[in-house]
Amino acid sequence: MKKECVAMLLAGGQGSRLYALTRNVAKPAVPFGSKYRIIDFPLSNCVNSGIDTVGVLTQYRPMELNAYLGNGQPWDLDKSDGGVHVLPPYLGAGEQGSWYKGTANAIYQNIDFIDMYDPEYVLILSGDHIYKMDYDKMLDYHKRQHAAATISVLEVTLEEATRFGIMNVDENDVIYEFEEKPKHPKSNLASMGIYIFTWSKLRQALIEDENDPASKNDFGGNIIPNLIAKGETCVAYRFSGYWKDVGTIASLWDANMDLLDINSGIRVFDKSWPIFARTNICPPHVSGPDAVITHSLVAGGCSIDGTVDNSVIFENVTIEAGAEVRYSVLMPGTVIKAGAHVEYAILAENAVVEENAVVGEDKGPIAVVAGGVVVDAGAEVSAGAMYTEESKGGDASC
Amino acid sequence: MLNNVHGILMTNQPGYNLKDLSSIRSISSVPYGGRYRLVDFVLSNMVDDGITDIGVVLQQGYQSLLDHLGSGKDWDLARRRGGLRLLPPFSMVNSNSQRRIYQGKMEALIGLKDYLSEIKQEYLIVADADIVLNISLEDVFEKHIASGADVSVVCSKKFTDSPDYATYFTLKEDGSADQVLTRPEGDCYESLSIYVLSKNKMIELVDYSAARGLNSFSRQVLPLKDKLGLRVVPYLFQGYAARFPTVADYFAKSMDLLKKEVRDDLFNPAHPIRSKDRSDPAAYYGPESKVVGSMISDGCVIEGTVENSIIFRNVKIAKGAVVKNCILMKDVEVGPNASLNCVICDKSVSIGANRTLSGCETYPIVYAKGTKI
Numbered sequence: 001m002k003k004e005c006v007a008m009l010l011a012g013g014q015g016s017r018l019y020a021l022t023r024n025v026a027k028p029a030v031p032f033g034s035k036y037r038i039i040d041f042p043l044s045n046c047v048n049s050g051i052d053t054v055g056v057l058t059q060y061r062p063m064e065l066n067a068y069l070g071n072g073q074p075w076d077l078d079k080s081d082g083g084v085h086v087l088p089p090y091l092g093a094g095e096q097g098s099w100y101k102g103t104a105n106a107i108y109q110n111i112d113f114i115d116m117y118d119p120e121y122v123l124i125l126s127g128d129h130i131y132k133m134d135y136d137k138m139l140d141y142h143k144r145q146h147a148a149a150t151i152s153v154l155e156v157t158l159e160e161a162t163r164f165g166i167m168n169v170d171e172n173d174v175i176y177e178f179e180e181k182p183k184h185p186k187s188n189l190a191s192m193g194i195y196i197f198t199w200s201k202l203r204q205a206l207i208e209d210e211n212d213p214a215s216k217n218d219f220g221g222n223i224i225p226n227l228i229a230k231g232e233t234c235v236a237y238r239f240s241g242y243w244k245d246v247g248t249i250a251s252l253w254d255a256n257m258d259l260l261d262i263n264s265g266i267r268v269f270d271k272s273w274p275i276f277a278r279t280n281i282c283p284p285h286v287s288g289p290d291a292v293i294t295h296s297l298v299a300g301g302c303s304i305d306g307t308v309d310n311s312v313i314f315e316n317v318t319i320e321a322g323a324e325v326r327y328s329v330l331m332p333g334t335v336i337k338a339g340a341h342v343e344y345a346i347l348a349e350n351a352v353v354e355e356n357a358v359v360g361e362d363k364g365p366i367a368v369v370a371g372g373v374v375v376d377a378g379a380e381v382s383a384g385a386m387y388t389e390e391s392k393g394g395d396a397s398c
Numbered sequence: 399m400l401n402n403v404h405g406i407l408m409t410n411q412p413g414y415n416l417k418d419l420s421s422i423r424s425i426s427s428v429p430y431g432g433r434y435r436l437v438d439f440v441l442s443n444m445v446d447d448g449i450t451d452i453g454v455v456l457q458q459g460y461q462s463l464l465d466h467l468g469s470g471k472d473w474d475l476a477r478r479r480g481g482l483r484l485l486p487p488f489s490m491v492n493s494n495s496q497r498r499i500y501q502g503k504m505e506a507l508i509g510l511k512d513y514l515s516e517i518k519q520e521y522l523i524v525a526d527a528d529i530v531l532n533i534s535l536e537d538v539f540e541k542h543i544a545s546g547a548d549v550s551v552v553c554s555k556k557f558t559d560s561p562d563y564a565t566y567f568t569l570k571e572d573g574s575a576d577q578v579l580t581r582p583e584g585d586c587y588e589s590l591s592i593y594v595l596s597k598n599k600m601i602e603l604v605d606y607s608a609a610r611g612l613n614s615f616s617r618q619v620l621p622l623k624d625k626l627g628l629r630v631v632p633y634l635f636q637g638y639a640a641r642f643p644t645v646a647d648y649f650a651k652s653m654d655l656l657k658k659e660v661r662d663d664l665f666n667p668a669h670p671i672r673s674k675d676r677s678d679p680a681a682y683y684g685p686e687s688k689v690v691g692s693m694i695s696d697g698c699v700i701e702g703t704v705e706n707s708i709i710f711r712n713v714k715i716a717k718g719a720v721v722k723n724c725i726l727m728k729d730v731e732v733g734p735n736a737s738l739n740c741v742i743c744d745k746s747v748s749i750g751a752n753r754t755l756s757g758c759e760t761y762p763i764v765y766a767k768g769t770k771i
Contacts, residue, residue, distance in 0.1 A: 034680030035696070073471070074677075260682075262699065268679040269699065276677045281670040283661065284432035284695040284709075285681070293689055299680035300433075300696055313680070 001081050003053050003117040005139055005196075007046050008110070010103055011039060011127040012059030017248045020370035020386045021348050026058065028127030029065040030252070031331045031349070033259050033268060034297040034312050036277045037068060038246060041132070041266075042125045043075050043084070044275045049135040051123065053082035055113055057106045059089060059099055074278040087113060102217030108206040114199065122202055124195040124219065130255050130266060131192075131243040132273050138237050139196055148201040148232035149224060151175065152194035152239050164190035165220045167236045175234040178224050189236055192243055195219060201232060242266045253346055253366045256312045256329045260295055280332075282315055290321050299332075306336065323353075328360070331371075344383065345369065354379070359387075399448030400539055404519040404597070407440060407527040408503055410457035413563060414528070414643045418766035419744055423462040426527040428642065429727050429745070431655050431664075432695040432710050434673050435466050436642070437527040439664075440592070442672045444523065445473045447535045451480035453513060454527070455506050457487055457499060466674050473672050485510055502613030507604045514604065517597050524600070524615075526591035530651070531639040532664050532671065533592070538633050542594040547574065547631035549620075550594040553587035554639050563643040565589040565616040567632050575630040578621045587632045589616060590639055638663040649742060649762045652708050652725050655693055678711055686717060702732065716751070723759065741765060 015027030022030060028039035039056075046054050054077060058065055065086075071077075072084035087110050091097035100106035107114075107124065114122060121142065123135055133152070142150040153167050161182065167189045168177040179185070205223050209215050215222045228234050242265045246252040258265040268275055282301030287293055292307040301316035306323035313319075317330045320338040328342050333350040336342055340353040345360035348371035353359055357375045360367035365384035369375060373389055381387045409426035419428050426437040437454075444452055452475060454467065469475075470482030487499050487509065500506040503524070507514060521542075523535055533552065542550040553567065566579040566586045579586060593615070603619055606626070612618040623630050638660050640651040654660045665671060678697030683689065688703040697712040702719035710728045715721055718735035725742045732738065733751035740757035744767040749755065753771055757763035765771070 035678075074675075262682050269682070269697075274677050275679075279675060279677075281672050282667075283434075283665045283671070284693045286656070286661065286693050287689045287691065289691045291690055293683045294687055295685040296683050297680040298683065298694070308683075 001117070003082060003119045005051055005121040005123055005135075006114055006117050006119040006199075007042075007051050007054045007123040007125055007135075008107055008114070009039070009042055009054055009056045009125045009127055010106060011056050011065060012062075012100055012106065013126070013128060014060040015128065015247065018252065020368045020388055021249075021252075021346070022061070023370060023388075024061060025064040026061050026127075027247070029068055030246075031314055032130065032246065032252070033256060033266075034299045034314055035279065036268075036275060038130065039065070039068070039127045040075075040275050040277045041130050042127060043077070044273075045131075045133050045135060046123075046125075047075050047077065047276065048273050049133075051135060052077065052079055053117055053119075054084045055087045055110060056084060056127075057087050057100065057110065059106075062086070062088060068278055070278065075276045082117070085113065102215075102222075103219045104206060104209050104215075104223050105217035107202075108210050108217070111203060111206065114203075119199050122197050122199045124197070126193040128247050129193065129243060129245055131239075131241065132266060132275075133194070133239060133241065133243075134273075135194075135196075138194070138239075141237050142196045142198075142235075145235045146233060147196075147235045148198050149227055149234040150196045150237050151224065151234065152192045153189040153236045154192050154239055154243055155188050156190045158185050158188055161185035161188050161190060165193075167191060169236050173236045173238070175224070175228060175236055178220060178228070180220060189238070191220060192239060193220075194239075195224075196237075201227065249346065249366050249368055253329060253344075253364075256346075257310070257327070259297060259312060260310060280315055288321065306338075327364075337377075340375075345381075348372075351375070357381075400444075400523075400536055401448055401450070402519050403449050403521045403523055403535075403539060403594075404517045405441075405444040405449045405452035406507075406522055406524045407437065407444075407452065407454045408506065408524070408591075409437065409454060409460065409463060409527045411526065411528055411563075411643070412501060416642065416645055416648055417764045419645070419648065419742070419764060420459075422459065422744075422767060424457065424459045425642070427460075427463040427466055428528070428648070429710060430530065430642075430648075430652060432693050432708055434671060435463075436530060437463065437466070438671050438673045439530045439532065440525045440527050441473055442670065443531075443533050443535055444525075445475065445672065446669045447539075449523065449535070450475070450477065451483070451517070451519065453483040453485050453510075455485045455510065457506070460486065468674070472675050483513070485513060500613075502618070503615040504604060504607040504619060505613040507600070508608045511601075511604060511608075514597065514601055520596060520598075522593075522595055522597050522600055524593045524595070529590050529592070529639060529641050530664065531590065531635065531637060532666055532669055533635055533637065534669070535592075538592070539594055541633055542631070545573070545631045546629070548595060548599055548628045549623075549630045551575070551630060551632050552590045552592035552635050553632040554590055554635050555587060556639070563641065564591075565620070567630070569632065573631060575620075575623070575632055578616075578623070578630075580617065587634065589632075590635060590641075591616065645742070645762060645764055646760060649725065649740075649759070653706070653723075655708060656691055656706065676711065684717065702734075710745075725762075743769075747771070 011028040015022035077084040244255040285302035288305035298313045299315040305321040306319040314332040322338040323336040328345045337355040339356040343360045344364035345367040351369040352374040354377035359381040361383040370388040411425045475482040567575040568577045642648040681698040684701030695711040701717045702715045707724045716734040729746040737754045
């Protein structure tokens, strides 16, 4: 059936800067904010915006992401018409193929999928940002501007602008130039990696781009500059609200800490724009007789007997009496034994900190313990360390 | 896996009185344990052991149960073949023969005769849906087959405090039931109202009951077991089990959840208790919160003090408020500097600033759904 707008979510990124957290999972499947995975934010935004057809382009370590998405039921995307579709790279008979060569190539390879819904517009999203956004308002803007492409932008400081793709615009917010990480930015409008295209225009641009052997097949670097060069209308859509790229350990930690101010930032408690997640079956959490829990988020299934302050605690975490956790993010199933001390740290799923071990130090930088890794009794993981099975015994022991 | 077993859940309990908690809903949908309804336990046990066809027999006050169960999706019971069957009263009767709402299990099943005879599985597990326990029904079923019993009854030796609400058995030497009692006497077993029997045997007993006006399975049919040639074998369940005929039982047994051994018994990750899923964020603790010895659910915002309490989802406890020995259900709001001790607040009760409410452990006060204080 025809859809007005289909969303394509780029979820193939390796997230190499999150290293210890993305060794076994794609970045969009990294747990975030006590209950969620990163991908819950764009997916929930789609559903809340009335978009019910989402293609998720996977590539790197897709198993956990596929399992998490399942049939899309937690997001009401289990639909007989539309819904969520996982789209891995594929080969036809006799074809010499490869992974998705770039963001644009990923969409190019799935032109047939999009054509199946015969949409007027296509929304391109990435799976590594935390934000709440009504894409329907952006689509209205795209239509009113009669644009070929609308790029969502955020006003940043000129200093920050050197780290982003920057849109240079005229007085009507029509983009005349795109600069990737400019040394001397002319504008402070940073691309948020959210694009709406009129499908007929994008479709043609993708085919032309694919036929250009010099192209890197990238939306920011190729497709948008080519559209501008052809004289198509590309406009900036100014977004003001919480938006955070969580591509690095520091920014992922920051974004988690931002959640502790529940009346600002992403406002996960605001029911008017709910964030949906696939949740595990677990009972409510329990605080023991000596527990001290302050300024923290704690999910179901946890058993807290120690001290927790300024932290984000996921499901089924155990914190024993006498253990202290401060300014940290503890992913599902982590165990902090008696007398252990965890500070300015991110612990991945099922990590164990044995008795009297120390992870991280006051004010960081952030220490990371990889999934399933055991920090032995009395051991020390220094600030800023990436503690993995391989690095154990080396620099990390005391 | 119990793929030759059909589950039937009975959701009402005549005689149970949880005051305002049960006046607006059937006993099976009384909230319990922070995020559950009583029905979740037996229903999850059935699903976890592979029963995929389950009929839920409704009687009255079942709107909240319908909301909770929905399509059965959260128990994997929204299925093309089988799944959840909701069986409201009067649904199969058109004649004038049955004009009053059914009272006992047998009367309910007489009204559901067509449903019973269409069941594809050979065996039935018929259970009251208001018992809290985590039991391997697979083991119960295997023992039922091995013992050659006509009817197996899950029993406990830990007696409830309110003996008027259960049936008790004394045992013969071969382990089968001897006397069927309505009050405990000597060394006897207490029925937990979970029965295993073949579909054909059940239909036989339903016909027998219909012809003689018998309503109750445990109190009228089982005592006739010798006359009917029924071999009734109690299955001794060793784990934690609770039923909730009175407010005092409800309060005391909810507080049992604050004991680790009870939680470990009921919440086994390999045999989970499923419930309706809601998209709530994790619970938030404010900078000045003080929460000890309590069970706290997702979506709560706690800025005050909580001790020895069970707090359901989306409860808000303001700064300076003190909540001790309480059960606060979903969406309850406690205003700044309010003080609560030994009270049970049903859903959406709102308590203003500086209010003091107090009950007593043996007589907790129940505030009805939506009360504003």
